[in-house]
Amino acid sequence: MSIHTNIQSTRPRQTTGNQVRPLLMLKSQPKRNAEADAHVDFLRISKRTCCTQQDHASTTGCPEPPYTLPDAVLGKPERKSIYAIMRQHCRSRLYVPPICWTLEHLELLGCEFSSKEVPQNERRRKSPNSDVSQVSDDGTVAVEKMDTTLGYAVRAARLLSRPCAMEGRVSAVISILAACGIEAREMHNSLPFHFDRRIVSIQTDGIFTSESATVSLAYINLDVLHSLRSQHIRQKFLPRTRVRGRLNSPVASLIRKNICRLKPENEIVDPYIVAALIALAQHQYRRREQLRSNTATGVPSTEQENCFPRPFKVHLLAVPGIAARELYLYAARIPPAFLDKFDQPSKFSPSGPISVAYYSLPLRNARKLPKRLLDALCAPVE
Template sequence: MASQSSQDRALSINQILRQNPRDQLYVEPLKWTHDHLRHLEVSFVEPKELHPFDPVSRDSKLWDTVNFTGRNELSSQEVRLRAVEDLLQKADKSLSFEDDLYLCFHRKQQKLDCTFSLEPGQDIPLAAYVDHMSIVAKREGTVKSKLKSKSTNTSIEISKSKSELKLKKITPENPLYDPFIAAILIALAQAQQRATTVSRPHTKDKVVVDPEDLKPLATDGRTYDVRLLVNFREDACFMLYKAVISSAFLAKFNDLDYAPSTSAPMKIELSDIPFKPRISLHRRAFNELFPERQGTGGDSDERSTDSEKSPKNKTRASADSNEPSSDSQGPYSESRGSTDSYDVDSSYHDY
């Protein structure tokens, strides 16, 4: 299989698609695999060190909200989303959030399942948040077959087996390095580039930027600093993903025939933001997501939470928890399937 590396001549996206017709690369971001990252020259930088694992009491308000799990997973995701928004607004009440982030592919676009915040008074996206369980649920939905009303038990089982096989092929072995995370970061950078291209007052109406107008920006030398906060359920920390994306990298999506004169890679750094101490979580999360603003929030309403103060409760929480110990990799080490080729998908739509 032909691939692109920093030592090879840079290829345009159309060239990559033509040279790899059997890989079925033209699919929605939820179906991206390691192959997409390799061809696009996207890589995750291995974290030097993550904080020692320290379980949070399941009895705390923080755990109840940020890791809320109810009978309905969709409603649970909504509760967790509101909890994170409230947490960040505790540090800066001027923050606003939207959920219409799109990955643009020349004149086509795909809405991504995440929430992002805007620069107050402007349409410039600053950072995004996504619940990893929502990625898992949405990905499962992309492979489910529509059964006919008269389907037999045998046909149902066959359909189920096919769906499971497809899901296995597009599920990353290590969720910490989920390709969908890269797609969100790219979409954030695209949104920043588009927002700064058109000078206009703040308005709820979205202004679509013609990708032809973005072509001259390929060599402007600008970079876009993007950040993403991810909540992995059953974990005692947020994961923070950061990338500085160049105009040359984005140009490959604006012009599918554009091949950078030199390699234009994208590197994603990751670190963790432990929940503890809970009293400062809102400030720490805010300052990591918005370093240029450095918000200062009020004191946490969980200052006197018993689980923080009582050694007895700490011991009970550790005993009750099914979490791994500090020297374990937790859910990130779980093997979740290969990254082989998969079916063609046409969910991108024109704008």
């Protein structure tokens, strides 16, 4: 009995006439290094960017400013800069629009509210029987003893203490501020908030200018502010076509949770007020830089350095509720170094803390309101 052993040959089999040779041989590609690919792509992007800048400079004749890549590519931001603070507090939601700011934003930026008493003017101390005291309780005004603008302001103050439409409240605020020499701006009521070459609109109910035609005061109704915040949160969870539609229970619960989280415990110290003051200061800063560039040839550099570095004085008037019992005037002095933090958030700009002073102006005595508001506007700000 013989045992036959079958030995398979390692040679490739010869194809016969009935067998078909495959037309395409698929081979697995070797694994590529992800870091090497990223480096190659980055070099391609850099070369493409440099070529684009050179082409632009050759066609226009003006040098193109260098393209700023994100900090993740160039390196870490400077210590104590806004981007460095965001990375240090990465678990907090800091990179949000101003409508979603919280007290944590103010603390990290070095901003705080402080309640102040309205200082009494020295002229009013010497002459207590001023023109405002000539107004009777029913609102009648003696034309020979009182200016017409001041009489409108007194009646407007009485109107604010009663329930009225939103347009009537805006007209009343315009009349009160007109008695203080502050005029309403005829343009839109939004302020641009600049942050790292990005612009976010700060919605207000009125923007006013002083005698120098510079935007220096904004008016905000706190009830409208709460509505804007709620609308912004609803748009985050729902598309615009379904904002007014019916909500299911989980989504409605998330919306209520976010509204309660962002709603300040005290509406008088709403962080959105600080953002509006910063936007006012940014507007003055850019206007001043424009005037500085226009007059750079005719004014010596020493005089420019002495005139321009002063801080910007900005105000905001807030009206709480439908039938308000008092007005709140906010005042702050914001230096240019603080505004540079928002223009270049990856760089550190040394500046001191910002103190936002606010004054309570009761409406129960409408005859004294215009003068008290004027004293608060003229009060020195730290």
